[in-house]
Amino acid sequence: xxxxxxxxxxxxxxxxxxxxxxxxxxxxxxxxxxxxxxxxxxxxxxxxxxxxxxxxxxxxxxxxxxxxxxxxxxxxxxxxxxxxxxxxxxxxxxxxxxxxxxxxxxxxxxxxxxxxxxxxxxxxxxxxxxxxxxxxxxxxxxxxxxxxxxxxxxxxxxxxxxxxxxxxxxxxxxxxxxxxxxxxxxxxxxxxxxx
Amino acid sequence: xxxxxxxxxxxxxxxxxxxxxxxxxxxxxxxxxxxxxxxxxxxxxxxxxxxxxxxxxxxxxxxxxxxxxxxxxxxxxxxxxxxxxxxxxxxxxxxxxxxxxxxxxxxxxxxxxxxxxxxxxxxxxxxxxxxxxxxxxxxxxxxxxxxxxxxxxxxxxxx
Numbered sequence: 151x152x153x154x155x156x157x158x159x160x161x162x163x164x165x166x167x168x169x170x171x172x173x174x175x176x177x178x179x180x181x182x183x184x185x186x187x188x189x190x191x192x193x194x195x196x197x198x199x200x201x202x203x204x205x206x207x208x209x210x211x212x213x214x215x216x217x218x219x220x221x222x223x224x225x226x227x228x229x230x231x232x233x234x235x236x237x238x239x240x241x242x243x244x245x246x247x248x249x250x251x252x253x254x255x256x257x258x259x260x261x262x263x264x265x266x267x268x269x270x271x272x273x274x275x276x277x278x279x280x281x282x283x284x285x286x287x288x289x290x291x292x293x294x295x296x297x298x299x300x301x302x303x304x305x306x307x308x309x310x311x312x313x314x315x316x317x318x319x320x321x322x323x324x325x326x327x328x329x330x331x332x333x334x335x336x337x338x339x340x341x342x343x344x345x
Numbered sequence: 346x347x348x349x350x351x352x353x354x355x356x357x358x359x360x361x362x363x364x365x366x367x368x369x370x371x372x373x374x375x376x377x378x379x380x381x382x383x384x385x386x387x388x389x390x391x392x393x394x395x396x397x398x399x400x401x402x403x404x405x406x407x408x409x410x411x412x413x414x415x416x417x418x419x420x421x422x423x424x425x426x427x428x429x430x431x432x433x434x435x436x437x438x439x440x441x442x443x444x445x446x447x448x449x450x451x452x453x454x455x456x457x458x459x460x461x462x463x464x465x466x467x468x469x470x471x472x473x474x475x476x477x478x479x480x481x482x483x484x485x486x487x488x489x490x491x492x493x494x495x496x497x498x499x500x501x502x503x504x
Binding site: 167248266308310 | 365367386390397402403409413414419421433443444445450455484487490
């Protein structure tokens with residue numbers, strides 16, 4: 151499958167907005183007039199920066215605006231990605247039910263990749279310990295009536311990277327021109343990415 | 346450094362809990378916080394810098410909705426234990442990768458890749474496979490059922 155199926159939702163972003171998104175992507179400067187400082191970098195005015203950001207909030211490009219906390223440093227040391235194999239016609243209903251819990255921070259439908267991967271609903275459950283996460287998942291199963299839905303908890307054991315997304319555009323050479331080295335491993339692999 | 350929320354000062358707890366969403370877009374957001382919390386602006390700047398230095402907050406600013414201004418996917422790889430660290434480092438080195446976690450499962454490396462277009466994303470995924478020499482499974486978000494209200498921290502000292 152290609153990722154082009156996601157294109158419908160993508161908002162057209164001007165070059166100016168893209169530069170702004172890049173400038174604020176890793177956070178506002180911690181100074182008295184943060185937008186004036188960003189404006190200086192982008193060679194525009196403070197008011198222009200503020201109204202562009204307001205526009206990105208209004209059109210839904212920005213989901214949340216404020217302090218972004220890191221759960222682990224706040225004592226929520228255990229996070230379990232809980233994946234569920236839900237009948238297709240019930241994903242929305244159950245996704246909404248699970249997403250309501252305060253310990254849950256994500257509830258997404260994603261594709262199955264059969265035969266390797268059969269789970270189609272992804273939720274993130276946070277807690278102060280593994281036991282607490284497991285207990286919360288049991289509560290969710292009980293309250294949302296998920297007893298017959300197969301699920302598994304993938305606990306994180308190490309964080310290699312966590313930061314805001316970078317939306318920088320890049321120029322790439324076309325794929326055909328990229329020299330591809332075939333290794334012995336290739337033969338035994340199933341590539342999900344390339345059809 | 347896993348502090349409990351109650352190890353933070355009352356001011357820090359307010360900064361952590363009260364401003365996760367709908368922060369004002371005024372020209373002086375920190376002065377606004379100072380006024381609301383009854384402290385000086387310098388104190389706010391100092392506290393935010395300190396929380397950032399200690400890794401408690403990753404930033405102050407926007408959280409972008411997935412797949413609106415860019416295209417992203419969650420990718421998973423099944424890597425033999427002895428190779429995980431090395432493969433994870435290669436993956437983290439890509440600027441398009443913003444989250445990268447090891448998890449307990451046959452698929453043990455999970456990371457989010459965000460790019461400016463679907464084509465850019467496909468190329469990055471392809472390059473990751475080439476550089477790491479392992480196949481990846483791409484699981485793009487199809488629907489979002491979560492209304493993001495920020496993370497509710499349980500505090501004893503404040504509301």
